[in-house]
Amino acid sequence: MTDTGRDEPSRAERSLAERSPAERSLAEPVEAGSLRQAQGAPAVEITGVDKVFDTRSGDVQALEAIDLTIAAGEFVSLIGPSGCGKSTLMRLVADLDEPSTGTVTVFGKTAKQARLDQDYGIAFQQAGLLPWRTVADNVALPLEVHGVASATRRDRVAHLLDMVGLTEFADRYPDQLSGGMQQRVAIARALAEQPRLLLMDEPFGALDEMTREKMQADLVRIAGETGAAVVFVTHSIPEAVFLSDRVVVMSPRPGRIREIVTMELGPDASSGTRAGRTEGLREERAFFDMVTAVREALHGAPVAGARGVETR
Amino acid sequence: MTDTGRDEPSRAERSLAERSPAERSLAEPVEAGSLRQAQGAPAVEITGVDKVFDTRSGDVQALEAIDLTIAAGEFVSLIGPSGCGKSTLMRLVADLDEPSTGTVTVFGKTAKQARLDQDYGIAFQQAGLLPWRTVADNVALPLEVHGVASATRRDRVAHLLDMVGLTEFADRYPDQLSGGMQQRVAIARALAEQPRLLLMDEPFGALDEMTREKMQADLVRIAGETGAAVVFVTHSIPEAVFLSDRVVVMSPRPGRIREIVTMELGPDASSGTRAGRTEGLREERAFFDMVTAVREALHGAPVAGARGVETR
Amino acid sequence: MSGSRSLSPKLPEPVEGLPEPVEGAKAHRRGSLRRAQRASAVGWGIGGILALVALWEAYKLLAPADGVVIGGLRVLPRTTDLAMPHVWEMLGRLAEPVTRSPNALPLWLVILLAALTTLGIAAAGWLVGLVVGVGLALVMQRWRLAEWGLLPWIILSQTVPLIAFAPVVKSWGSRIEIGALEWQDWMSVALIASYLAFFPIAVGALKGLQSPDRIHTELMQTYAAGYWATLWKLRAPAAVPYLLPALRLGAANAVIGAVVAEVSTGLQGGIGRILIQFAGQASGDPAKAWGPIFGAILLGLVAAGSVALLGVLLKNYRRNEETA
Amino acid sequence: GDSGGDGGGGGDAGELTPVKLQLQWLPQGQFAGYFAAADQGYFEEEGLDVEIIPSGGDIVPQDALANGDVDYAIAWVPKVLGSIEQGANLTDIAQIFQRSGTLQVSWADSGIEEVADFEGKKIGSWGFGNEWEIFAAMAAEGLDSTTVEIITQDFNMNAFLQGDIDAAQAMTYNEYAQLLESVNPDTGEQYQPEDFNVISYEDTEGAMLQDAIWADTERLESDEEYQETTVKFLKAVIKGWVFAAENPEQASEITIAAGSGWGPSHELWMVNETNKLIWPSPDGIGIIDEAAWDKTVAGALAAVNESGAHLITEEPPASAWTNEWIQKALDELDGEGLDLTGENWSPIEVELQEGGN
Amino acid sequence: MASTASTTANTTAVIGARLGASRAARNRRETVLRILAPIVVGLVVLGIWQFLVSVVGVSDYLLPSPASIAEEFAAYWPSILQASIITGTNALLGLVVGSLLALVLAALAARWRAIDLMSAPVVASLAVIPIVALAPVLNSMFGADSQFGRQAIAALASFVPVFVNTLRGFRQTAPVHRDLMKAYAAGSGQVLRKLTLPTARPFALTGIRIASSLAVISALVAEYFGGPRGGLGGLISTSAASSAYARAWAYVVASIALGLLFYLATLALERLVQPHRAQR
Ligand SMILES: Nc1ncnc2c1ncn2[C@@H]1O[C@H](COP(=O)(O)OP(=O)(O)OP(=O)(O)O)[C@@H](O)[C@H]1O
Numbered sequence A, B: 001m002t003d004t005g006r007d008e009p010s011r012a013e014r015s016l017a018e019r020s021p022a023e024r025s026l027a028e029p030v031e032a033g034s035l036r037q038a039q040g041a042p043a044v045e046i047t048g049v050d051k052v053f054d055t056r057s058g059d060v061q062a063l064e065a066i067d068l069t070i071a072a073g074e075f076v077s078l079i080g081p082s083g084c085g086k087s088t089l090m091r092l093v094a095d096l097d098e099p100s101t102g103t104v105t106v107f108g109k110t111a112k113q114a115r116l117d118q119d120y121g122i123a124f125q126q127a128g129l130l131p132w133r134t135v136a137d138n139v140a141l142p143l144e145v146h147g148v149a150s151a152t153r154r155d156r157v158a159h160l161l162d163m164v165g166l167t168e169f170a171d172r173y174p175d176q177l178s179g180g181m182q183q184r185v186a187i188a189r190a191l192a193e194q195p196r197l198l199l200m201d202e203p204f205g206a207l208d209e210m211t212r213e214k215m216q217a218d219l220v221r222i223a224g225e226t227g228a229a230v231v232f233v234t235h236s237i238p239e240a241v242f243l244s245d246r247v248v249v250m251s252p253r254p255g256r257i258r259e260i261v262t263m264e265l266g267p268d269a270s271s272g273t274r275a276g277r278t279e280g281l282r283e284e285r286a287f288f289d290m291v292t293a294v295r296e297a298l299h300g301a302p303v304a305g306a307r308g309v310e311t312r
Numbered sequence C: 001m002s003g004s005r006s007l008s009p010k011l012p013e014p015v016e017g018l019p020e021p022v023e024g025a026k027a028h029r030r031g032s033l034r035r036a037q038r039a040s041a042v043g044w045g046i047g048g049i050l051a052l053v054a055l056w057e058a059y060k061l062l063a064p065a066d067g068v069v070i071g072g073l074r075v076l077p078r079t080t081d082l083a084m085p086h087v088w089e090m091l092g093r094l095a096e097p098v099t100r101s102p103n104a105l106p107l108w109l110v111i112l113l114a115a116l117t118t119l120g121i122a123a124a125g126w127l128v129g130l131v132v133g134v135g136l137a138l139v140m141q142r143w144r145l146a147e148w149g150l151l152p153w154i155i156l157s158q159t160v161p162l163i164a165f166a167p168v169v170k171s172w173g174s175r176i177e178i179g180a181l182e183w184q185d186w187m188s189v190a191l192i193a194s195y196l197a198f199f200p201i202a203v204g205a206l207k208g209l210q211s212p213d214r215i216h217t218e219l220m221q222t223y224a225a226g227y228w229a230t231l232w233k234l235r236a237p238a239a240v241p242y243l244l245p246a247l248r249l250g251a252a253n254a255v256i257g258a259v260v261a262e263v264s265t266g267l268q269g270g271i272g273r274i275l276i277q278f279a280g281q282a283s284g285d286p287a288k289a290w291g292p293i294f295g296a297i298l299l300g301l302v303a304a305g306s307v308a309l310l311g312v313l314l315k316n317y318r319r320n321e322e323t324a
Numbered sequence D: 001g002d003s004g005g006d007g008g009g010g011g012d013a014g015e016l017t018p019v020k021l022q023l024q025w026l027p028q029g030q031f032a033g034y035f036a037a038a039d040q041g042y043f044e045e046e047g048l049d050v051e052i053i054p055s056g057g058d059i060v061p062q063d064a065l066a067n068g069d070v071d072y073a074i075a076w077v078p079k080v081l082g083s084i085e086q087g088a089n090l091t092d093i094a095q096i097f098q099r100s101g102t103l104q105v106s107w108a109d110s111g112i113e114e115v116a117d118f119e120g121k122k123i124g125s126w127g128f129g130n131e132w133e134i135f136a137a138m139a140a141e142g143l144d145s146t147t148v149e150i151i152t153q154d155f156n157m158n159a160f161l162q163g164d165i166d167a168a169q170a171m172t173y174n175e176y177a178q179l180l181e182s183v184n185p186d187t188g189e190q191y192q193p194e195d196f197n198v199i200s201y202e203d204t205e206g207a208m209l210q211d212a213i214w215a216d217t218e219r220l221e222s223d224e225e226y227q228e229t230t231v232k233f234l235k236a237v238i239k240g241w242v243f244a245a246e247n248p249e250q251a252s253e254i255t256i257a258a259g260s261g262w263g264p265s266h267e268l269w270m271v272n273e274t275n276k277l278i279w280p281s282p283d284g285i286g287i288i289d290e291a292a293w294d295k296t297v298a299g300a301l302a303a304v305n306e307s308g309a310h311l312i313t314e315e316p317p318a319s320a321w322t323n324e325w326i327q328k329a330l331d332e333l334d335g336e337g338l339d340l341t342g343e344n345w346s347p348i349e350v351e352l353q354e355g356g357n
Numbered sequence E: 001m002a003s004t005a006s007t008t009a010n011t012t013a014v015i016g017a018r019l020g021a022s023r024a025a026r027n028r029r030e031t032v033l034r035i036l037a038p039i040v041v042g043l044v045v046l047g048i049w050q051f052l053v054s055v056v057g058v059s060d061y062l063l064p065s066p067a068s069i070a071e072e073f074a075a076y077w078p079s080i081l082q083a084s085i086i087t088g089t090n091a092l093l094g095l096v097v098g099s100l101l102a103l104v105l106a107a108l109a110a111r112w113r114a115i116d117l118m119s120a121p122v123v124a125s126l127a128v129i130p131i132v133a134l135a136p137v138l139n140s141m142f143g144a145d146s147q148f149g150r151q152a153i154a155a156l157a158s159f160v161p162v163f164v165n166t167l168r169g170f171r172q173t174a175p176v177h178r179d180l181m182k183a184y185a186a187g188s189g190q191v192l193r194k195l196t197l198p199t200a201r202p203f204a205l206t207g208i209r210i211a212s213s214l215a216v217i218s219a220l221v222a223e224y225f226g227g228p229r230g231g232l233g234g235l236i237s238t239s240a241a242s243s244a245y246a247r248a249w250a251y252v253v254a255s256i257a258l259g260l261l262f263y264l265a266t267l268a269l270e271r272l273v274q275p276h277r278a279q280r
């Protein structure tokens, strides 16, 4: 279904091919041909994926007919009600689970090969730090597992901790940190190997609004700097809007993609550089419009005009 | 810094004295007299309260010079960065902790007396249900503790469960419920004794956006129906704006009241009835304006035109 | 792509963990699946015992009579009939009469009767241990100073060899006469059994009573609930998941304590008595001595198992225990 | 202990004087006389309601008596001498066993033929005070307790049969029989007496007086009722032992009924061997032979165990024994046609069955 | 405004200082009470005991006074020390061997469900065998002339809690951590070293701590039922059999001290192996 370019295409470029009907109505007409870009494989390519869990109380169809392509360097958020299969989808990409039908490829390889090749970094909804390791040792874990020399490791960890603002806490243990700090350690750990693909499952769930906004800005910056593609699961519409190139809206039971909303955020944003995502954006008109667009996609229909003012 | 009145002044009355510049510019002139409510003591009156925690690593000044009066029937949200003392303030009102200096009165009595008299209901951030009790028994707990006759209890619980839409789940156990359902049970429990004051500490934190919005609407309705005053702690600006008559914005370390923003939400809302808070409101212009006003109050100054990350 | 499922105005309920409705056939299949799983667990368990039996016999067959001695230390046992009778001889002996006396009962019956006697004594000891243990736990939960003062001694108490004070207990007991109740020797045994039983119960109950989250104790505080209401509505139910394993351990300990105390005080009629009596006959009749040993094990398993049954009754109080 | 009729006898229990007798081990033929006295109604005839209390591993009979838990106790003289030195106030009122029944058994080919051969060997003992005869005998040979390795025996003779112990302690009436009831794996038949060297402590300087009836010294001096009860009690006991001497089979059955777990052959052996320790008793059953007493005291004074503890360090008080009451009992029984010295008694032949069952 | 702020700050500082002092005082008081309370309880009990025996005149025959126990303790100190070494060595060997076996078997049972299921009835049985039953059997099997039987009993007694706790520990690896290791494509050895063992460690240590007291008491009680003499258990019984109760209690005191020593040693081991214990 999606036919995202091989490289980071501008939002405008991708808009027609990918958008849902609702979204399309917002889009300006663009030349279809300009979308194709002949470069390396997309970061993630999901084709015809179903996932059925066989539980004690019966089968659960967690995902149905999922098709999704994420370009290298692209930032895609998954949003949808609880239980719609966001985490499941991400776990399929990470090869922590296997699709019941369909295929998942990551950078053109099987998901398993990508995992073995360490092509992605992952951060779970819970921080998932090892309680017996210090902050620094937690961040170093993936490097240790992959046999990175200890001096290199030390430098890298110091750099990462600096980035997430936890240098002073390097020798603390996870239980001595606040939830938000733990999340930041988990993010530093996910970034440790500078992956080309970042998988993040509600990583900011435990943060207060301000820290969250700071982390969002940091994430945008880091992803921009490293050129990593990001698959980002969230419950927060403003967060999805603020961060993403595209927002994938899912519907529950069975989990399907209801719509894919491409973000159109003013002159800066439309240029495709992530630098455009600064704090001021949150108070721009376009931001609220995109929030509303995603909200409507999520609710399944335009919010009725009877209530309140249509802002579109 | 704030100079909240000792008694419940109308929003309009207080507006000039308290409001931030941003807020002031939004306020429409309202007839002062029309809002006056000649009723008994205010629901909560906090005067000159400081709270210092004496921790292993030194003293923490959690609250400083807090003055706040909440009228009977008023809906007040507390918002502020993590650790600014919102929960602490609420705990002082609930008499779960004592102020280091200053006084807290609830309906004209000491906080302790109010607790003994069961003048308030409380819901914590976590649902805090007893896992060995069914949904119905959890809701009945406060009634049981206070020796309400079992027939009365049954009726009341049935009514409450109906109100939160969980009648079918009366005999389920908490672990058989989703997080959102658990939260609703906790809210039903908080309402069980029809308190004149509801204390809610981030009660919707665990909910996904959609469930959260539904619960917000329910809470507005219920508080309106029972005429209860509500003190509501949240991290979400839209939530605070949607729910409140006034939003108390706090600054951290030491926790102080930075500003009190009175909500002005279109013709319906300004009439003072909560019925005006419907889903449509979220997409009104005035709503976004109030969100921006609170955001600015939270960030301490009008958000600068210059981009960059707010780190405070 | 969108709207295969129309969104009702009501929100979709996230009801994970709820048993979802399944068709009868499927439910049936799953039910029998679980039953099959349980059966296979039992099967494996029996397999484990059979493996032990096979190991016993194979070792007896293959190893030298004097065992395996390395550097003067015998690291593997002797295989003589005195040390390791054949399994079939141990089992076969159970069916034979206990002695050649004309009216002798079969060995298994003697063991069963003795085991029942001991079970009764152990149950009494367990009850005393329950009362004392829970009482101590309540006191320690109520007053922290009591916890600090008592808990170290409660832990130390278990390093006192209980046979050291068996005579004291029996002697002091024999002087007690409260109204119609005259102290019986079995009561001394029960009391000693309770000494072993109370320990895990006190520790477990204390942990359990202290287990409620702050959110729950504060909830009770907001209800202005007093000590007893909090105890009854919150602490006691919260203690159940901690108390149950403690009670199970207590039951096993009560049986061990009762058996040792029977030996120690010379009480007649219980399994401890025939344990030493038949051990005394083991030179001439090695298989016979194993009967009461199996009896004692069975007794302990039954005692612990009955308490586990108690856990089934209280299953609603252990909802957040893992099923593992 | 449902032997001897417990106190709940309803109406007639009121007329009977309740008496508690503490044994020093489980019910077995060693105590056949007491069980016979109960079974044959001799105690009742004397107006007594006697409760016979067996003992377990850790109940020390003389301590139960010293604490006032019971009225009389059966115990070995050397053990009680130790207790007396620790402050117990007890009197030996009847020396039922005239001889020591303790043996030290070794394999026939072991070369251990006398106490002097113990040196450097592994010597078994049950502990619990049963080791003093060994130490006393060794002391008489000039050996101290550190020249041997003392191994605590458990309830059976396996340690000896399997060679862990060079010479095992055995009572003639019990453990020695256990050996003869065991199957010799080489022959497939029961062991024979020829397979063993047997040293009897009775033949050594270590011999000590064993089963005696002990009473509370103070009560004996001041409590007339107790004095009367004592005589009645001793009379019934004597009759019981006389019964056992004359009817060993019946006595053995009574003991089995009283809760001994042994089979008939072993029980009969035990009664018969016990009788050998009692009879003949030239001065009358229970009369304490002063020479034997003095020999026991001398042995007790000489014995030092491996932790350096002495059993006793000074002579026991004169109150430690008296023939006054047993003599009275014997006198009162005189003329009832009972053989009180066992002059006509002779042991029977008992064939031990395999396994002791 | 500025002056108000500084006044507030001053007040805060003053209040803070006062509260700070009070907290430090509270802390100190708590530490002192924690140490003092058990000592006071012990002394009170001893006092009452001594009072009953020496003033009220309860017979000190079976229950000697603390003073006479102390006297005997001093008089038999060399023998007590030697006996403690014998029993302590048995207990230590049993504890070490039993714990090691339990750790290995728990690892196997965690890895192969069949082993877990097959060992379940055997372990459950081991947990309920009284030492009285086991001792004569082990003496027959391994010889009554060696300390092996006692060591084996201490080992079996230690085995059960260590096995049960460790097995539980091996099962505690959080799904999120397992996912993490899988995401890192970590090999099974790495998973074992980096995740499974550290997760199980606190559970194993708890098991060993429970086992430490059990090992001592079991090694000691086993001496009652045969084997070489010279340990604390044998001397307690010998002393009691000759009515030397003060001496018996002196040996009992030594056995309590030995149990305490083992307990504290395992606590220290826990600190050593696990310097940081996460609060849960
Ligand atoms: N291992 C599993 N076994 C059985 N069912 C599962 C499993 N994992 C997920 N499910 C089911 O699959 C569906 C999708 O779950 P998933 O965790 O992907 O939802 P989600 O969108 O991440 O929800 P949330 O926002 O609450 O995290 C749910 O109905 C869930 O119950």
Ligand SMILES: Nc1ncnc2c1ncn2[C@@H]1O[C@H](COP(=O)(O)OP(=O)(O)OP(=O)(O)O)[C@@H](O)[C@H]1O
Pocket: A208, B053, B054, B055, B060, B061, B062, B080, B081, B082, B083, B084, B085, B086, B087, B088, B089, B255
């Ligand atoms: N019991 C306590 N002991 C010591 N310090 C405390 C205690 N409770 C709160 N604090 C401190 O007081 C300050 C205010 O805490 P509080 O929990 O009220 O913050 P909050 O605004 O509710 O934060 P959040 O949004 O994270 O819930 C924090 O710095 C906190 O560390």
Ligand SMILES: Cc1ncc(C[n+]2csc(CCO)c2C)c(N)n1
Pocket: D024, D025, D030, D056, D057, D058, D126, D128, D130, D154, D155, D171, D174
């Ligand atoms: C625990 C214990 N075990 C064995 C014996 C040995 N035993 C059996 S009969 C007998 C003769 C004395 O009556 C002896 C010494 C004991 N006394 N206590």
Ligand SMILES: [Mg+2]
Pocket: A086, A087, A088, A125, A201
């Ligand atoms: Mg999820």
Ligand SMILES: [Mg+2]
Pocket: B086, B087, B088, B201
């Ligand atoms: Mg809070």
